[in-house]
Amino acid sequence: MVRNEGFNEKDSVEILCIGSELLLGNTLNTNSRWIAEELASIGLPHYRQTVVGDNSKRLEKVLIEATTRSHILITTGGLGPTPDDLTTQTLAKTFNIELEEREEILTDIKNKLQNSNDGSFSLNRKQALLPKGSEIIPNPSGTAPGIIWQPIPEFTILTFPGVPSELKIMWKDTAVPWLKSHINFNTVLTSRTLQFAGISESLLAEKVSDLLQKTNPTVAPYASLGEVKLRITAKGDSFSETRNLLTPCEEEIRQRLGLYCYGSDEDSLASVIIDLLRKRKETLSIAESCTGGQLSAALTKIPGASDVFLGGVVAYCNNLKKNLLNVSTKTLEQHGAVSSEVVLEMANGAKKNLESDWAISISGLAGPSGRTQTKPIGTVHIGIVGPEKIEADYQNLFGKHLGREGIQKMSVIRSLDNLRILLLSRS
Amino acid sequence: MVRNEGFNEKDSVEILCIGSELLLGNTLNTNSRWIAEELASIGLPHYRQTVVGDNSKRLEKVLIEATTRSHILITTGGLGPTPDDLTTQTLAKTFNIELEEREEILTDIKNKLQNSNDGSFSLNRKQALLPKGSEIIPNPSGTAPGIIWQPIPEFTILTFPGVPSELKIMWKDTAVPWLKSHINFNTVLTSRTLQFAGISESLLAEKVSDLLQKTNPTVAPYASLGEVKLRITAKGDSFSETRNLLTPCEEEIRQRLGLYCYGSDEDSLASVIIDLLRKRKETLSIAESCTGGQLSAALTKIPGASDVFLGGVVAYCNNLKKNLLNVSTKTLEQHGAVSSEVVLEMANGAKKNLESDWAISISGLAGPSGRTQTKPIGTVHIGIVGPEKIEADYQNLFGKHLGREGIQKMSVIRSLDNLRILLLSRS
Numbered sequence: 046m047v048r049n050e051g052f053n054e055k056d057s058v059e060i061l062c063i064g065s066e067l068l069l070g071n072t073l074n075t076n077s078r079w080i081a082e083e084l085a086s087i088g089l090p091h092y093r094q095t096v097v098g099d100n101s102k103r104l105e106k107v108l109i110e111a112t113t114r115s116h117i118l119i120t121t122g123g124l125g126p127t128p129d130d131l132t133t134q135t136l137a138k139t140f141n142i143e144l145e146e147r148e149e150i151l152t153d154i155k156n157k158l159q160n161s162n163d164g165s166f167s168l169n170r171k172q173a174l175l176p177k178g179s180e181i182i183p184n185p186s187g188t189a190p191g192i193i194w195q196p197i198p199e200f201t202i203l204t205f206p207g208v209p210s211e212l213k214i215m216w217k218d219t220a221v222p223w224l225k226s227h228i229n230f231n232t233v234l235t236s237r238t239l240q241f242a243g244i245s246e247s248l249l250a251e252k253v254s255d256l257l258q259k260t261n262p263t264v265a266p267y268a269s270l271g272e273v274k275l276r277i278t279a280k281g282d283s284f285s286e287t288r289n290l291l292t293p294c295e296e297e298i299r300q301r302l303g304l305y306c307y308g309s310d311e312d313s314l315a316s317v318i319i320d321l322l323r324k325r326k327e328t329l330s331i332a333e334s335c336t337g338g339q340l341s342a343a344l345t346k347i348p349g350a351s352d353v354f355l356g357g358v359v360a361y362c363n364n365l366k367k368n369l370l371n372v373s374t375k376t377l378e379q380h381g382a383v384s385s386e387v388v389l390e391m392a393n394g395a396k397k398n399l400e401s402d403w404a405i406s407i408s409g410l411a412g413p414s415g416r417t418q419t420k421p422i423g424t425v426h427i428g429i430v431g432p433e434k435i436e437a438d439y440q441n442l443f444g445k446h447l448g449r450e451g452i453q454k455m456s457v458i459r460s461l462d463n464l465r466i467l468l469l470s471r472s
Numbered sequence: 473m474v475r476n477e478g479f480n481e482k483d484s485v486e487i488l489c490i491g492s493e494l495l496l497g498n499t500l501n502t503n504s505r506w507i508a509e510e511l512a513s514i515g516l517p518h519y520r521q522t523v524v525g526d527n528s529k530r531l532e533k534v535l536i537e538a539t540t541r542s543h544i545l546i547t548t549g550g551l552g553p554t555p556d557d558l559t560t561q562t563l564a565k566t567f568n569i570e571l572e573e574r575e576e577i578l579t580d581i582k583n584k585l586q587n588s589n590d591g592s593f594s595l596n597r598k599q600a601l602l603p604k605g606s607e608i609i610p611n612p613s614g615t616a617p618g619i620i621w622q623p624i625p626e627f628t629i630l631t632f633p634g635v636p637s638e639l640k641i642m643w644k645d646t647a648v649p650w651l652k653s654h655i656n657f658n659t660v661l662t663s664r665t666l667q668f669a670g671i672s673e674s675l676l677a678e679k680v681s682d683l684l685q686k687t688n689p690t691v692a693p694y695a696s697l698g699e700v701k702l703r704i705t706a707k708g709d710s711f712s713e714t715r716n717l718l719t720p721c722e723e724e725i726r727q728r729l730g731l732y733c734y735g736s737d738e739d740s741l742a743s744v745i746i747d748l749l750r751k752r753k754e755t756l757s758i759a760e761s762c763t764g765g766q767l768s769a770a771l772t773k774i775p776g777a778s779d780v781f782l783g784g785v786v787a788y789c790n791n792l793k794k795n796l797l798n799v800s801t802k803t804l805e806q807h808g809a810v811s812s813e814v815v816l817e818m819a820n821g822a823k824k825n826l827e828s829d830w831a832i833s834i835s836g837l838a839g840p841s842g843r844t845q846t847k848p849i850g851t852v853h854i855g856i857v858g859p860e861k862i863e864a865d866y867q868n869l870f871g872k873h874l875g876r877e878g879i880q881k882m883s884v885i886r887s888l889d890n891l892r893i894l895l896l897s898r899s
Contacts, residue, residue, distance in 0.1 A: 066694050068518050069663065070509025071703065074501055077523070082497025091495050092530055096504070096521035099692065103519055110537075127677040127693050128684055157871060168674040186873045208696060210878065267498055331765075331786070337772020338758075338765035341786040345764020348840050348876055356792040359758070359768040359784035361777075365826055369785070369796060399792060413775050449775055 057090040059115040061107060063122035063132055064207055065098035076121045076209055083216060087224065088234030088280070089117075099129040105139045112200050117224075122207035124189035126168040132204055133192070137176045140196035144174040150181065154188045182219045187211040193223055201227075235287035236278040239298060240312055242462040244305045246273045252301055262290050264298070270451055271458040304466060314461040315343045315350075321468045322353040322403070327432070329464075330399035331357030332370050332391040334382065335409040335425065340457045355401045360391065370394030370406075383408050383420055385438040388428030396430050403431045405460050411452040412445065421445065423452055427460045429467055439463050484517040486542040488534060490549035490559055491634055492525035503548045503636055510643060514651065515661040516544075526556040532566045539627050544651075549634035551616035553595040559631060560619070564603045567623035571601040577608065581615045609646045614638040620650055628654075662714035663705040666725060667739055669889040671732045673700045679728055689714075689721050697878055698885035699741075731893060741888040742770045742777075748895045749780040749830070754859065756891075757826035758784030759797050759818040761809065762836040762852065767884045782828045787818065797821030797833075810835050810847055812865040815855030823857050830858045832887050838879040839872065848872065850879055854887045856894055866890050 060080050066072040077094045084091045093114065097103050104123075111118045123132030137144050150173040158166055172189050175181065182191035182203065189206040196202065203220055205212040241249060246266055250257060253275065256264045262279035275298060279290035299306050308317050322329055331354075333340045341357040344350050358369045363382055366372040371394035372387055380386040391406035409425025416422050423443040430436050443455045487507050493499040504521045511518045520541065524530050531550075538545045550559030564571050577600035585593055596615050602608065609618035609630065616633040623629065630647055632639040668676055673695035677684060680702065683691040689706035702725060706717035726733050735744050749756055758781075760767045768784040771777050785796045790809055793799040798821035799814055807813040818833035836852025843849050850870040857863050870882045 065692060066703070067505070068508055068521070069512045069703070069705075070505050070507070071665065071694075073505045078494070078497050078500045080497070081495055085496045092525060092527070093534075094495070094521075094523035098519060100519070107520075125693075125695065126674045128681075129692050157873065166674075168677060186875060186878060210697070210875075265498070336769075337777070337781075338768025338770075338784060338786070339772075341765025341788075342763075342769045343765075345766075345786070345788065346877060346880070350764070351788060351842075354764075354788055356788040356796075357765060357786035358796070359765065359772070359786065361768075361772065361781055361783040365783040368825065368827075369783075398795065400795075415778075450773060453773070 057092050057115050058084055058117040058119060059111050060091065060094045061111065061118060061120045062094070062096045062207070063099065063104060063120060064096075065100075065129070067096045067122075068098045076205075076207065076212060079209065079213065080119055080121070080216070083221075086234075086236050086276075086278075087221065089224065089228070099123060099131055101131050101135045101138070104131065104135045108136065108139045112197065116199060116201065118200070118202045119220075120202065120204045121212060124172065124191065124204060124206045126172055126188070130171075133175060136194070136196070136202060136204070140176075142176045142178065142196060145177050146170075146173050147175055147181065148173075150175070150190055153183075153190075157188055180223075182215050184211055184215055185218070186214055191215055191219075193220075233282065233284055233287050234278060234280055235284060235291055236276055237291060237295060238310050239275045239277070239295065239302075239306050240308045241273045241275070241302065241305045242271070242307050242314060242458060243466075244273060244302070249273050249275070249302070249305070253298060256294065256298065259294070262287075262294050264294065270447070271455045304469060307462070307465060313343075313347070314458060314465060316347050318461055318465055318468070319344065319347050319350055319353055321465070323349075325468075327402040328353050328355050328400075329403045329405070330355045330395045330401035332360060332366075332395035332404060332406040333357060334360050334366070334391075334407060335411040336407050336453050336456050336460075337361060339453055340405065340407060340460060343457050343461065355399050358395060358399075366391060366394075369398065371397065381417065381420070383410055383417075383424055383426055385426055385428070385440065388426040389430070389436060389438055392428040392430040392436075403429070403464065405429050405464055407456050407460055409441070409452070409456055411449045411456075413449060423447070425452065425456045425459075427456070427463055429460075429464055431467065435467065435471075437463070437467060484519045484542050485511055485544040485546060486538050487518065487521045488538065488545060488547045489521070489523045489634070490526065490531060490547060491523075492527075492556070494523045494549075495525045503632075503634065503639060506636065506640065507546060507548070507643070510648075512661060512663060514648065515659060516651070516655070517659070517661070526550060526558055528558050528562045528565070531558065531562045535563065535566045539624065543626060543628065544655075545627070545629045546647075547629065547631045548639060551599065551618065551631060551633045553599055553615065560602060563621070563623070563629065563631070567603070569603045569605065569623060572604050573600050574602055574608065577602070577617055580610075580617075584615050609642050611638055611642055612645070613641060618642055618646075620647075659707055660709065660711055660714050661705060661707055662711060662718055663703055664718060664722060665737050666702045666704070666722065666733050667735045668700045668702070668729060668732045669698065669734050669741060669885060670893075671700060671729070676700050676702070676729070676732070680725060683721065683725065686721070689717050691721065691725070697874070698882050731896060734889070734892060740770075740774070741885060741892060743774045745888055745892055745895070746771065746774050746777055746780055748892065750776075752895070754829035755780050755782050755827075756830045756832070757782045757822045757828035759787055759793075759822035759831060759833040760784060761787050761793070761818075761834060762838040763834050763880050763883050763887075764788060766880055767832065767834060767887060770884050770888065782826050785822060785826075793818060793821075796825065798824070808844065808847070810837055810844075810851055810853055812853055812855070812867065815853040816857070816863060816865055819855040819857040819863075830856070830891065832856050832891055834883050834887055836868070836879070836883055838876045838883075840876060850874070852879065852883045852886075854883070854890055856887075856891055858894065858898075862894065862898075864890070864894060 179192040179194035279287040396404035406428040412422035606619040606621035706714040823831035833855040839849035
């Protein structure tokens with residue numbers, strides 16, 4: 046049991062990312078940010094992050110340093126099957142503990158590799174070698190298990206693979222429950238993230254500027270392209286106390302921001318729309334051009350999308366807009382492919398041919414080439430049609446500095462948010 | 473003049489990013505990756521990155537550690553005007569050197585702020601206080617200058633603001649020329665990344681196991697879901713020497729791995745396919761079901777995709793497979809939507825209706841629900857049709873443990889790689 050009585054310096058958690066690809070700048074270190082955010086959300090203090098390469102000697106040096114600074118060390122990377130994956134062996138060597146082969150891991154690896162007939166098992170065998178006395182962090186989606194291991198008193202190491210998707214599942218399934226049951230939280234932290242669309246970070250911050258000054262709960266804004274979040278964090282002696290602090294603050298924010306707030310925590314615009322349509326027993330189809338499949342992909346990433354999403358047409362060239370979506374040659378010639386007239390015909394064509402209740406269409410200039418005399422890069426038209434002859438179109442001019450990917454992403458977010466507002470205004 | 477004779481451990485450069493927002497996970501640390509990439513490109517060895525918060529005591533501790541490890545320390549962050557910006561003061565305090573006000577900086581700050589009437593100059597004044605004996609790194613786009621400072625023999629610190637755009641200009645304008653003239657580059661590093669598909673990390677590692685033992689150039693594998701990379705890094709006295717070391721090693725790997733190697737450095741499967749089709753003046757369309765738009769999206773992320781990609785149909789429900797892709801009711805009933813027969817009809821329907829030379833189709837079970845009596849989650853059929861009556865179909869069984877997103881991603885990668893192999897086998 047790790048003590049946690051107000052946390053002195055040494056009671057903190059340290060993150061160590063291992064991988065030469067990070068030192069060569071080949072890979073962006075998204076893992077340390079993700080873990081840092083998780084540590085903040087469960088209220089564990091965290092004062093240092095380190096990156097070292099796949100080098101046993103230098104890794105050993107950092108491990109020994111960490112024992113003098115922190116109670117808990119979280120490592121990522123170096124758990125793979127190849128010779129440059131050195132984390133587990135180096136840990137065992139540093140603390141002078143033997144490795145032992147774990148039968149259950151070996152079986153699990155064999156099962157996972159049985160569909161790949163390339164005879165690669167011999168290398169993977171080393172992933173079943175773990176230090177004596179360590180607990181396993183199972184890896185449901187890969188062959189590299191992690192460990193929870195206390196090699197010396199008051200110092201526990203948790204290891205994870207560098208693959209972000211594997212790390213995240215292992216963290217949520219095993220590490221969070223372990224941390225919650227083994228660390229004596231005298232202080233309880235509860236946080237909730239509210240999600241916003243259609244409003245800038247600065248305007249949102251203005252509308253809640255008094256709340257940003259609060260000390261308990263704290264309210265902090267985070268922005269990424271096209272979306273803004275507010276995280277509310279309450280501190281107290283019990284969960285009922287933190288809930289009582291958090292709830293009125295959340296209600297106040299929701300009241301001030303109204304429809305700008307589309308959900309909380311794990312919600313996404315796509316999941317919110319699928320839920321809204323499912324409740325109304327209505328279906329959706331998509332006709333997209335400059336987003337090239339990304340709008341359909343955003344919806345179909347959500348499990349259960351097939352309840353409401355029928356399909357889409359990626360009408361990247363004008364011929365398809367005519368053949369599959371009934372857009373008339375005349376409209377294309379008169380108004381151009383990037384116009385309100387064309388997106389409305391695209392949406393109506395999708396609704397009719399794909400036999401859906403609602404349809405969204407997008408046509409725009411994502412760049413880098415394609416600028417016309419009257420329409421700059423970043424011009425994006427969105428059309429939405431629905432039951433009872435609902436028709437709406439939206440013209441956007443996204444900043445050229447966002448680049449092709451940014452303009453595509455903004456188009457997807459705006460179109461989903463436009464449909465959300467339409468659905469809510471009719472319920 | 474910093475010595476650099478073959479670089480011993482201490483002859484390396486270390487990166488220190490300062491900012492509590494990094495420890496709270498609010499900000500992704502793109503600066504350390506960018507600087508790491510720059511260091512690799514000018515051939516400076518770099519073995520460690522550290523992140524600490526806006527805390528003078530903890531910052532001082534890292535500074536003292538760094539003097540024992542490295543010749544050059546590059547810091548980002550903490551140069552702003554607010555009280556939590558502590559870098560310059562802490563540096564001066566750590567090495568016991570006085571700060572002095574620099575007239576030219578003060579004038580520069582005044583000029584830059586004259587258009588903002590919010591009376592913020594009093595705060596900014598502290599940005600003109602620099603340690604005695606330090607050189608200035610001018611900041612053309614902000615008020616925070618950096619410094620180049622050797623507080624003790626054999627240890628030089630370069631400071632930069634945390635704003636990426638300011639950092640980048642200052643790095644290129646001042647730091648790179650300084651490093652090039654003050655460091656005796658006896659060693660040059662050159663690296664190249666080779667990209668592979670259709671082979672597991674372990675099998676790839678087996679095929680080049682002797683090369684993984686080499687010390688110059690070094691060869692190191694990296695894996696992510698469905699793709700593997702090998703990075704070759706050569707060290708030498710000049711770029712021509714490193715090229716001479718790197719090229720034969722690259723050729724040897726390409727020879728051994730043949731078609732498994734699809735490209736190098738910035739190539740992706742989608743960009744390689746677009747290039748192959750562009751050269752042949754042939755076009756492509758897509759008919760996808762379980763990937764829900766992700767295959768189209770992967771292609772249209774590449775600038776210039778419109779040269780060869782005509783569009784796609786996301787046939788998420790069976791009706792669309794019939795209406796837009798001419799799949800027959802009989803085939804659907806006899807073989808089920810997830811079958812070789814259906815994907816071939818889908819691909820032929822897309823090729824015909826979208827008037828393309830090639831078409832790829834995907835139909836599968838990505839889960840979590842949808843398992844049939846005979847077909848488990850992870851079953852994915854891919855069809856490809858092309859000119860001269862080319863028809864090919866591929867049955868995959870991806871591990872259920874990959875989850876919905878993993879199965880979708882693997883399907884996209886496999887289908888692109890299948891088309892690549894077909895295109896290459898016909899060229």
